[in-house]
Amino acid sequence: MDVDLAALQTLLDKEAIREVALRYARGIDRHDDELLLSAYHPDASDDHGSFIGSSAAFVEYANRVHARNWVCHQHYITNQVIDLHGDTAHCESYFLAVLKRPDGVCDMVGGRYVDRIDRRDGHWAVAERICMVEWNAEAAPGAAAFDASIFIAGSWDRSDPSYTRPLRVERPPRDLSLAP
Template identity: 45%
Template sequence: MSVEDELTELRSELRYVRDRLAVLDCVMNHARGHDRHDEELMASAYHQDGTDEHGPVVKPGPVYGAYANEAHASVFADHLHNITTHTCEINGDVAHCESYVIGAMRARDGKDVHLIGGRYLDRLERRNGQWRIALRRCTVEWTSRGDTALLTSGAFTGFIQGSWDREDPSYARPLSLAETPVQRW
């Protein structure tokens, strides 16, 4: 293999790795936006003409965050969307992804946590150098419910408690032990 051929191959591989990371970052940023109720971050995951389908609800992607925040806040005290298995097929400027998601949603009364397992089926497109969601479809595969009494038992006294806004410690820059205000259990 010539040096020129090797460089061409390396450039191609590097482009794939960069694209793959950008696609995964988009999916992860959407999940983070969900859990911080950060509408701006969620909207940034979609193209302006992107679409989100969650069951019977189909919304333009950029406004999905406002809808989701209101819907989640009406029944949950907090939640975490955990992206696990993630596969991605990239063909030029289009990527098709399947991301497994486990949502842990604590009921507003604080007594139960609901676990929901499903998948995000995404088509992302690179436009103007940016990978964003063009279409997201959501499946639900299973659910489970558990007791959250351990949270208020004293076992987690002193642990940081997250918040649904930009006051959450994850936004602090620089993150500081002494200067980053937190809520605690």
């Protein structure tokens, strides 16, 4: 069987570009400056509506604003279209963000990241980004079907379990569905 090397390289490049979006989402949710910055080239520009500027300034802004307004948040990357031309890609990534306020109300935001992502020295990263918000809503806290406090809580630093290598479950076994 002959391998189409050009098609294989296209697949590898597109996967590396998808990883850029995932590094961004994980970096912003964990307040991991190094990881978040790795999604951008050092000279990148970001237009995030209330913030327009360099990638380094955006990281500082995002951490400050997220910590001031919300107690936790998650950014999800969904549909992606990648238009690849050599060492430049134009990428449109749909996103959903859910951000929980201290009073329990959740802010929900849907939109798209429209990016120019360049490969420099073999490294794909955002060179230019426009964040487009297309809808937002509030979700009031309600009676949940379960007690979220029984789960391990995340943290905005490297003490978060997602950084633990190797990962180990250390809490004792339990099955609360058997409780009276």
